[in-house]
Amino acid sequence: MTVRMIMAEFSTADALVSAVRELVGTKGPHRFETYSPYALSEIDDVLSARGAGPSKVRTIMVVAAICGALAAFFLQYWSSVVAYPFNSGGRPYNAWPAFMMVTFEITIISAAIGGFLTMIIGSNLPRLNHRVFDWEGFERASDDRFFLEIELRGDQEADGEVRAVLDRYRPITIQERGDATAI
Amino acid sequence: MSDATLTGRELIANHGRTRDGLMPAEMPYGTITDEVAAAIFRKPSRLWLVLVGVSFLGVILFGISILVLLVEGTGIWGVNSEVVWGFAVANYVWWIGIGNAGTLISCMLLLTRQRWRASINRYAEAMTLFAAAIAGIFPLLHVGRPWLAYWLAPYPNTMTLWPQWRSPLVWDMFAIACYILFSILFWYTGLIPDLATLRDKAKHRFTKVAYGIFALGWNGSSRQWKNYNSYYYAMAALGVPLVVSIHSVVGLDYAATLMPGWQETIFPPYFVVGAMFSGFAMVVTLTIPIRWALGLQSIITLDHLDAMAKILLLGGIIMSFSYSFEWFAGWYSGGEAERSLIAFQFFGPYGWLYWMMLACNGLAPQLFWWRRFRRGLVPLFIVGVLVNVGMWLERILINMNTLAHGHLPSTFSFYVPTIWDWLMFLGSFGLFCFLFFLFAKVIPAASIHEIRELAHKEGAAR
Numbered sequence: 211m212t213v214r215m216i217m218a219e220f221s222t223a224d225a226l227v228s229a230v231r232e233l234v235g236t237k238g239p240h241r242f243e244t245y246s247p248y249a250l251s252e253i254d255d256v257l258s259a260r261g262a263g264p265s266k267v268r269t270i271m272v273v274a275a276i277c278g279a280l281a282a283f284f285l286q287y288w289s290s291v292v293a294y295p296f297n298s299g300g301r302p303y304n305a306w307p308a309f310m311m312v313t314f315e316i317t318i319i320s321a322a323i324g325g326f327l328t329m330i331i332g333s334n335l336p337r338l339n340h341r342v343f344d345w346e347g348f349e350r351a352s353d354d355r356f357f358l359e360i361e362l363r364g365d366q367e368a369d370g371e372v373r374a375v376l377d378r379y380r381p382i383t384i385q386e387r388g389d390a391t392a393i
Numbered sequence: 394m395s396d397a398t399l400t401g402r403e404l405i406a407n408h409g410r411t412r413d414g415l416m417p418a419e420m421p422y423g424t425i426t427d428e429v430a431a432a433i434f435r436k437p438s439r440l441w442l443v444l445v446g447v448s449f450l451g452v453i454l455f456g457i458s459i460l461v462l463l464v465e466g467t468g469i470w471g472v473n474s475e476v477v478w479g480f481a482v483a484n485y486v487w488w489i490g491i492g493n494a495g496t497l498i499s500c501m502l503l504l505t506r507q508r509w510r511a512s513i514n515r516y517a518e519a520m521t522l523f524a525a526a527i528a529g530i531f532p533l534l535h536v537g538r539p540w541l542a543y544w545l546a547p548y549p550n551t552m553t554l555w556p557q558w559r560s561p562l563v564w565d566m567f568a569i570a571c572y573i574l575f576s577i578l579f580w581y582t583g584l585i586p587d588l589a590t591l592r593d594k595a596k597h598r599f600t601k602v603a604y605g606i607f608a609l610g611w612n613g614s615s616r617q618w619k620n621y622n623s624y625y626y627a628m629a630a631l632g633v634p635l636v637v638s639i640h641s642v643v644g645l646d647y648a649a650t651l652m653p654g655w656q657e658t659i660f661p662p663y664f665v666v667g668a669m670f671s672g673f674a675m676v677v678t679l680t681i682p683i684r685w686a687l688g689l690q691s692i693i694t695l696d697h698l699d700a701m702a703k704i705l706l707l708g709g710i711i712m713s714f715s716y717s718f719e720w721f722a723g724w725y726s727g728g729e730a731e732r733s734l735i736a737f738q739f740f741g742p743y744g745w746l747y748w749m750m751l752a753c754n755g756l757a758p759q760l761f762w763w764r765r766f767r768r769g770l771v772p773l774f775i776v777g778v779l780v781n782v783g784m785w786l787e788r789i790l791i792n793m794n795t796l797a798h799g800h801l802p803s804t805f806s807f808y809v810p811t812i813w814d815w816l817m818f819l820g821s822f823g824l825f826c827f828l829f830f831l832f833a834k835v836i837p838a839a840s841i842h843e844i845r846e847l848a849h850k851e852g853a854a855r
Binding site: 222223224243244245246247248249250253254257264265267268271285286289290293294296298301305308309311312314315316318319321322323325326328329330332333334335336337338339340342343348349350351352353354 | 421422423426547553554555556557558559561563564567568571572574575578579582586589590592593594605609610611612613614615616617618619620621622623624627628631634635638642645842843845846849855
């Protein structure tokens with residue numbers, strides 16, 4: 211089943227943000243996504259007010275850090291207490307304060323790797339192509355244009371309201387097409 | 394003519410600067426992209442080709458010195474049975490110090506929301522990456538048999554041996570490996586949105602595909618930016634303690650021994666400050682030619698340099714304090730070896746180097762009390778180079794002085810670097826410059842997306 215999509219291109223961040231703010235107030239709600247050349251914290255605020263949860267990245271980082279710390283400590287503990295006890299100047303086999311440096315480094319790097327993978331996979335990356343790149347002029351989303359893509363619902367009244375909102379903020383272009391996959 | 398077609402310099406002429414002087418008062422997003430990306434898509438200049446060529450000679454030199462070392466063994470160096478740590482260890486400590494600063498600068502400035510960061514963090518991080526990678530080579534060469542370096546790693550082996558986890562040298566191996574990996578992740582993450590910009594700006598199919606692959610398919614959706622910011626700030630927060638731990642471990646390599654002048658509790662923090670100091674000096678030394686060569690005067694301004702000069706001044710003061718604390722601790726310990734080492738530092742055969750180091754690290758940055766010197770490119774560059782020289786002298790003197798003048802007078806000895814010591818040091822410098830020049834031509838030298846964000850906040854773009 212194809213979905214009708216509408217894409218509006220704005221020249222300023224402020225126009226995009228205002229359009230999004232108004233859009234969430236319309237009958238719908240419509241599913242939408244914004245594309246911008248830098249991070250717009252205002253969009254995040256709008257989305258969280260609408261009930262979007264925080265990014266999973268940091269949760270996974272904490273979990274990865276704990277796993278890394280345990281693994282690093284137990285590797286040291288096991289190898290110097292069980293596998294290869296080595297008496298160096300009468301110091302204890304389980305010299306846990308001395309084990310803390312390696313534990314610390316592995317904790318940090320585990321969080322870093324876990325977070326990186328979560329960021330990439332959670333953003334649906336890496337991928338070679340995406341349907342959003344098929345919009346005319348989309349290459350400027352990484353330069354100086356701000357895009358708002360909205361999934362139409364096929365309901366005349368609600369969709370008319372979306373078009374009215376977009377027109378009010380004077381987008382440079384508006385395009386519409388049918389797409390095989392939704393946002 | 395519309396603003397979109399003007400360059401940064403013309404925009405400053407037309408509109409003046411923003412109130413804090415960081416960028417032109419009017420600077421559309423398109424101009425920001427073009428200012429930074431232009432240096433990449435322009436045809437390589439003759440100057441750049443010459444620089445790459447000359448630095449490549451350094452790379453060849455580095456390769457030859459390594460080859461000779463592997464064939465002949467560590468006997469080609471000036472190290473002897475007493476002064477066992479020579480240039481290789483000093484170079485390692487110096488390079489890792491420079492390597493620590495890039496990440497530290499980038500993370501701390503991000504966390505403290507210093508808005509001028511956006512222009513310098515990218516190449517400060519690149520500097521980190523290359524310096525840390527070069528630093529990682531030296532301990533491998535220092536041990537003399539790099540092909541056995543994997544013995545340091547914990548892995549099940551037929552001898553059922555495990556690493557000595559109580560040794561700072563093992564901590565060091567983990568610290569460097571984790572740090573290099575961390576730096577790559579941090580740098581690359583910040584690059585992804587800019588690689589997408591280059592992908593979309595590239596004209597030729599090959600460059601488009603190449604940048605496209607590394608951009609991983611980034612499209613700038615709100616979902617991607619949310620994950621990106623969440624990760625990037627978390628990494629910055631992790632980066633600061635990591636950097637502090639790395640150079641503390643380097644300090645512990647020394648402090649955990651029993652040698653006079655090394656066995657001091659001040660070593661870890663003293664090494665961390667020294668790393669920040671030499672790294673900032675290197676950033677200043679690199680900034681001045683970069684902003685000139687890439688024409689980034691509207692993005693990297695005198696206010697940026699002024700701010701960095703103030704940090705150098707602070708670093709110089711803390712270093713001077715650390716040196717005087719070393720003298721005090723030596724005297725206060727009451728130990729004969731400690732006291733005689735202090736005298737040896739000032740008046741021994743290496744004394745002239747020690748005085749030179751004090752002048753470079755303690756005295757030279759004092760110029761920055763005056764605004765005129767903080768904003769003068771020539772004094773900034775000269776002091777930057779002097780601090781780099783001074784910090785390198787400090788690293789080599791820590792090794793030479795203590796090891797040549799230990800506890801037992803009968804083992805007092807003298808270390809003189811050989812030609813191979815010098816060639817290898819020079820070669821490592823060539824490798825660093827070579828990587829850096831390549832970087833400046835292939836990757837945006839400043840973070841484009843962060844400058845856009847800054848322009849929006851400053852009201853220069855809407």
